[in-house]
């Protein structure tokens with residue numbers, strides 16, 4: 001960015017623009033515990049300026065300037081993502097959207113809410129609950145993640161099993177296009193608004209969203225223990241296939257159970273088998289019908305143990321706090337895999353073999369997000385203060401993704417770090433389609449460049465594969481000494 | 483939501499454990515006012531990780547020090563933390579480490595010097611501690627004495643600042659009216675140590691706690707009542723180390739008055755007002771005292787108690803905690819303006835709190851906003867409504 005552009009931004013935005021080094025460095029990070037020396041070696045993750053626009057008009061003006069001057073713009077909201085989705089890789093401007101928040105309107109007839117993009121899911125849910133409404137689904141990072149942020153990602157989480165992806169609930173959006181034009185899109189229009197799902201800030205800045213809501217209803221939580229993964233699959237399939245579809249199903253393996261127990265964070269006693277939480281929402285009548293149905297099912301499945309309601313409720317209360325696992329760290333590395341439910345047992349067996357091969361404990365948990373799919377997080381403890389060991393451990397993240405891939409899965413979200421797997425995520429036609437779309441909307445590639453569409457040279461699939469394999473091989477040799 | 487007990491190991495370890503998830507961000511009154519990532523709890527912890535856990539000492543810039551001092555120690559972040567980090571302890575340790583580098587804000591050093599010289603946060607000698615009581619009819623019993631059942635720990639602000647000393651007077655009159663045999667530590671009351679701790683001078687703070695505990699033991703008193711939430715917090719949480727098994731019942735004045743009402747030692751007369759209550763951070767979220775003040779207000783016949791939008795565990799700081807006012811008074815004002823807006827929205831005609839600092843900050847803010855609302859400490863309210 002040339003000096004004049006930088007100065008004009010500073011002048012226009014005053015105290016809402018910062019080029020302080022400390023500030024810019026903070027905006028060159030997300031949750032990913034990638035050592036900064038490695039990032040510096042590979043990319044220009046340091047923005048030249050961070051700006052906090054307060055209105056659609058300001059966003060539009062900033063985008064017009066960036067468009068004319070060919071300056072990269074990286075949108076950032078809750079910054080709860082882990083693949084450097086919000087971190088620039090080509091410097092430029094980071095646009096902190098957190099002032100674009102608040103509820104615009106609730107339409108009780110249409111059962112929709114219009115909300116500014118950087119409102120958090122926690123804030124929206126609290127607001128709606130006061131009116132006896134609720135969000136249809138939320139991410140498990142609801143206290144910090146924003147409506148726009150989740151829409152720009154995959155948009156699956158608790159509630160998706162019953163109500164579908166976030167995009168399926170969106171009626172209309174307002175977007176500032178890369179050229180600065182403000183555009184409203186509705187479900188019925190062409191081009192479809194669906195293109196913004198999983199667009200990760202590469203097609204424009206979403207400023208307002210109208211989405212469906214539901215009536216606030218009662219909930220009933222169940223927590224089951226099953227002896228093994230095969231049985232877990234049987235039970236999950238059964239719950240998904242029964243008359244009433246659960247609001248949410250969460251799965252955790254024995255390693256998760258044991259770790260949480262050791263950390264003093266478990267409400268259950270056992271350390272083996274698997275846990276399945278099944279949550280329902282509906283009217284009191286619907287919930288008592290569910291209770292009766294579950295009782296009946298329990299009679300036919302003697303290996304399914306139902307844990308006390310109080311424990312099930314505590315599990316539900318903790319639904320946004322899976323990250324407390326970090327207390328076992330200090331660092332946690334992991335891979336999140338989008339995967340067919342039916343392959344869960346073979347994925348878990350693959351992981352078990354991998355764990356034995358590398359002498360590492362792999363902890364797995366996740367959500368059933370559609371009748372066919374699950375998002376599984378597999379994590380391992382690491383220590384980022386020990387640079388070499390940490391680098392070697394990083395190679396295991398690829399091994400996790402490989403296990404997912406062998407079982408019909410792919411990474412959940414792309415950002416920067418998952419670009420080496422882009423061909424696992426999109427097939428040839430899909431990739432061609434999204435690249436063409438990007439070229440049409442943003443021919444100069446100023447919106448969040450370096451993400452999704454192309455693997456940067458330094459992460460090129462071949463280089464990446466070879467270097468990760470070497471690191472993994474070294475990791476395997478040294479594992480016994482650790 | 484179930485409650486979690488905050489955990490603290492070391493600054494290095496906790497800063498590495500922090501997941502940078504940002505659950506703490508929206509709860510932070512400082513971030514909500516400043517708006518930059520560096521003002522978020524996760525931003526500051528991220529920098530602390532660089533400096534202390536990853537040994538990048540050059541990141542200890544003046545800008546970072548400023549951000550660490552821009553914190554009211556309200557504890558909202560600790561309550562929200564997804565990994566249960568006791569962030570409040572972390573902020574104090576950070577300030578402690580900064581203090582050892584000599585980079586601490588000047589205001590902290592001034593405060594420390596006053597405390598070393600006078601044993602209180604002002605420039606006044608500690609022998610004037612009981613000056614607030616000079617207009618009371620009979621103040622002899624307030625002079626530190628053996629044989630009292632209860633010690634009223636007045637605190638520096640209520641002892642030395644004229645507006646706040648109305649709280650001390652009210653407490654004294656309420657306890658007298660309820661026939662409580664009480665005294666104070668008089669000139670032997672030293673600052674509770676909380677402000678020193680808050681500046682990062684943790685060891686100096688300990689000396690003050692030790693002194694006060696020693697005096698209490700000498701008087702053979704087993705019940706202490708504090709009207710300042712920070713003093714109360716110190717007596718409740720930090721004094722154990724020096725009490726060393728000595729039995730001491732610690733009450734905040736709201737807990738004590740609630741008991742007096744329950745035991746019918748105090749009766750309150752009617753008042754036709756809509757009152758809202760502001761939870762002081764160190765009394766509510768950080769010490770768990772939520773119900774007694776509400777119980778007191780609800781025991782005033784004809785009063786309507788309305789809650790502020792953020793209340794109890796989720797209460798918003800008034801902006802006056804963590805020695806913030808001494809380093810960034812404008813930030814204090816901006817934070818208190820947010821709270822004042824909630825007071826406006828509540829529709830109350832009286833805002834009651836149970837802390838001299840909250841009362842001071844909110845009085846200024848309410849006046850600036852031109853709100854026709856009366857700001858009162860709960861002791862003043864009780865004194866006014868007490869049937870004599």
Ligand SMILES: Cc1cc2nc3c(=O)[nH]c(=O)nc-3n(C[C@H](O)[C@H](O)[C@H](O)COP(=O)(O)OP(=O)(O)OC[C@H]3O[C@@H](n4cnc5c(N)ncnc54)[C@H](O)[C@@H]3O)c2cc1C
Pocket residue numbers: 031074075076077078079080081082085086097117118138139140141144145146147148149150151152153154155156157158199200201202204205206207320321322323448503
């Ligand atoms: C504990 C935990 C649990 C999680 N659970 C889930 C889960 O259940 N489901 C799930 O999908 N993810 C989950 N995530 C990942 C992440 O939190 C979500 O994807 C979240 O919705 C991202 O929202 P955000 O506001 O943090 O977005 P950010 O991280 O700020 O941004 C995400 C992407 O969107 C872009 N962006 C953000 N806002 C806009 C906008 N208004 N316009 C244009 N582009 C924008 C950014 O450039 C970036 O590429 C979890 C993360 C954590 C830490």
Ligand code: SF4
Pocket residue numbers: 509510511512513522523552553554555556557558559560569570573
């Ligand atoms: S203690 Fe309060 S002011 Fe300080 S960082 Fe935490 S939330 Fe912010």
Ligand code: SF4
Pocket residue numbers: 499500501502503504505506507523524527559562563564565566567569
């Ligand atoms: S909530 Fe806790 S873990 Fe998350 S960013 Fe804040 S301090 Fe760190």
